[in-house]
Amino acid sequence: MFDDRSPIYLQIADKIKEDILSGALGEDEQVMSTNQYASFYRINPATAAKGFQQLVEEGVLYKRRGIGMFVSADAREKLRAERRERFFEQVVDAMIAEARVIGISLDEIVRRIEGAK
């Protein structure tokens, strides 16, 4: 489930962010407990807790004492804004660089994008 090559708690945080972005986890919805999460993905509970803590610090989740962790009201909007900021640099610029390497003209790309409208 998780790869061995980067900290697992960051992979957990990313996974939950993806679920929030896709709408699988809604606003103020409760997320799995660290123990449920650890058991399900077969990881140490302290590692799961670290991933959740990271999301609390980023304001994506909030804690309700004695009950559990919930998705912040503005989490989805915040994550979308972050991803939008990175979109042109990480997706579009990377695509243009790749197109140049393999000899696809920008006109061709533009035609394709027009076609997708």
Add this chain to the structure above:
Amino acid sequence: MTLPVEVKDLTIRYGDTVAVDGLTLGLDGGKIYGLLGRNGSGKTSVLSAVAAFRKATSGAVLVDGAEPFENAALTRQICFVRDRVDAQDTDQVRAVLKMSRALRPNWDEEYAQALIERFHLPLKKRIGALSRGAKSALSVTLGLAARAPLTIFDEAYLGMDAPSRYAFYEELLNDYIAHPRTIIISTHLIEEVGSLFEEVVIIDKGKLVAHDETEALRARGVAVTGPVEAVDAFTAGRTVLGDQRLGGTRSTTVYGQLTDEERARARDAGLELGPVGLQDLFVHLTAEERR
């Protein structure tokens, strides 16, 4: 209840052979620890001393602040699990279970029965007639159901096939979540169990090589790849664990976390930074040519 473990300047010698060489180590307890080391690195010797199966040549082992050796009250709290069963070949499986039930204060009979079913253990068979896998499975069953505050699995999975090993990992994790205790697992199957460890201890040739949170260790190795001169300039003065070269490209694995500023500098120099997995880090840290 969980027991802390302290190993102080521990040395264990067998004749002229030094198995453990002045090892000092502190485990707070209440966590799952991974003890990693190559064959013959001293893992079993250290764990045997912690479990009171062996006396230290010099130095000390303290479990919950006391020496476990010949300390019956303490050793009842410690369970040492290997890939074989400590019983006579003529004993039946159910007799061995009965013995553990009598000896272990926290024994959970219901859980033991569930594990016996899960691992398909034949109650009437004699220990000598069990397959290697069944011996391992019985051994981990005794270890889990004992619920000892300090439980040590010393390569206990050895005879088990992959499905049985994964069943064991699952049982171990779920039972630890329900009943937190100090668990030490020695292994070299790092990719299989690495995600279960909260902390990792790496030993080599009887000495401590690394002890840290698993997640911190995962972030500690960096593979720097790029043109030879640029890689050399960036890695100069760092702890180099490994090195590979292909034509004008060099990939050097360094130990130690990089700052954001260092990462930016590497990118500007046209270098690629890659993560190093726990398994690779272990291989690099215990490789022969580093000596």
